[in-house]
Amino acid sequence: MPKYKLIYFNLPVLGEPIKYLLHYGGIEFEDVQIKDRVNEWPKIKPTMPFGQVPVLEIDGKRYPQSLAICRYLAKQLNLIGKTDLDQLEIDGLADTISEFRKLFSLYYREPDPVIKAKKKESLENIEVPYFLDKFEEIVKNNNGYFHGGELSYVDFFFVGLVGAFNALLDKDVLANYTNLKSLKDKVQAIPAIQNYLKDAPKPIFYQITSMKYKVIYFETTGIAEVIRLILSYAKEPFVDERVIFEDWPERKKHAPFGHLPLFEIDGKQYHQSIAVSRYLANLYGLAGNNLIENMELDAIVDTVNDLRIEFTNCLWEKNVPERLKKKEIILKETVPYYFERFEKMLRENGGYFYKNRLTWADLFFVALIPYMNLAVSDNILKENNFLLEYVEKISKLPGLKEWMEKRPKTCCLATLVAERKDS
Known part of the structure; x- marks a missing residue:
């Protein structure tokens, strides 16, 4: 035989x-x-x-x-x-x-x-x-x-x-x-x-397609990326569904409040990226150890989100002179103001945002860097080596490194920014 x-x-x-x-x-x-x-x-x-x-x-x-x-x-x-x-x-x-x-x-x-x-x-x-x-x-x-x-x-x-x-x-x-x-x-x-x-x-092929988690967002990093980073860090499989702009008007009708991202758990949809991220942070050991710590972490995340909103307002400003003005303020005033304080926090906490350890606040900040760079067509870390090294350190963590290497490079906002004569 x-x-x-x-x-x-x-x-x-x-x-x-x-x-x-x-x-x-x-x-x-x-x-x-x-x-x-x-x-x-x-x-x-x-x-x-x-x-x-x-x-x-x-x-x-x-x-x-x-x-x-x-x-x-x-x-x-x-x-x-x-x-x-x-x-x-x-x-x-x-x-x-x-x-x-x-x-x-x-x-x-x-x-x-x-x-x-x-x-x-x-x-x-x-x-x-x-x-x-x-x-x-x-x-x-x-x-x-x-x-x-x-x-x-x-x-x-x-x-x-x-x-x-x-x-x-x-x-x-x-x-x-x-x-x-x-x-x-x-x-x-x-x-x-x-x-x-x-x-x-049971083959891994089936495990991939029977995942209980699904992240639904546009073809970009943006506010959904922190969810993707937390799941990747936790080595938790998820479906990364990216909605193209042409399909969004129809999809929008079925979104709970007409917004993305959405997060699905066993088919049930949840909205609001920060709420989702907070839930996952608690699930995977990236949150605080008590109510006070969670309040302090929430404050850090909300502060980083305030910074993100400044970039979003600039990105979607239709009036060119006004957009240029907002961009100048962001680069010359807003970014230095926030980064000075963020750097102080990191130095006081052993190279992390909170209590000398990795938390979802770190992932939230790192997740938003590509989006904020794109919004102003600039590298906002170029004049702050400390923050640049911090972002690189976090990006090399197991799970995050692999995700960042394999995540789609297509960005639905890149064309919008590239077509602007002022960018």
Whole structure:
């Protein structure tokens, strides 16, 4: 009996149909899951035949390409039809499902939030109905299977990918497709598959899309960024939903008070960023230890917020001379006034805003720096090395560093500022 080893990420995507086939055939194999795509995968990638996974290792020799692997296993398990024409038809169906999957992959990997939102809309309204309508009809006409009224590897290939489709769109894509749903249930009810699914650890892919937290805000840092920073520092997963300006008029109708950000916990929405941040600070040990300490921290946060409001008033001032005047006052008077006092507080508290330790006041201030810089088209820290070093120190903390490196760079306010002749 050959010795099998399957190498893939801990995601229910291209490796899943292969696992279905291996379990269905009672084939023992070593399930090697790559869990760390940042540190672990770069070391493994050069050892793969074409720098990709999944890879099936058979007696020490590695074979790439998920469909090729599935076809190989299908032949071992008599799941590829009875004739060459059967195989041609089954392969054609599997290749079509693979093309369908690639549309999800293109959406998932899209780095630009605006383009990604459009791709998701297209998937949900055009591509998914188009393909699933056709798949539904095929299964209906083949007595509940994709081909010939009997089980073939294409059934495993499709059902193995459904979990990924559901996770990426955060819904049951088969909800309106009776025959496809019945096929999925039949395949997953096969005892060997049922046992695998029962004992298999829940993949991180599902954990990402079943997060209980969601931050809803525009494509910028702004007043929502402190929420994102607290969650990132706490290493608490969250959905970062960014609303484009074109969609806001319609979305605004459904916001509790017509404002963003919104914070969702298990689907229930909460508004007011400072209230949300205070709640999270208490939850994750970034608040005070008693009522007095919390009052003092609230005062610091509210003071930083007063400074933010000055920048906001400048940013949205339509009268150019008035905006220039506000900008000059901010840079020459407001910023020096506040920064002098902030620096004093930091020096007296061991490099933090309060009691020689990290609190949500620190994250609140650091979160707003990019927004305030943008509002006046300047680096407000350039003349204060102490505060600059403080911001850099906080930004390098575990959780925060990773978030700041990966957070979207697109900013909906950047175009507005760039188009202004006075900026």
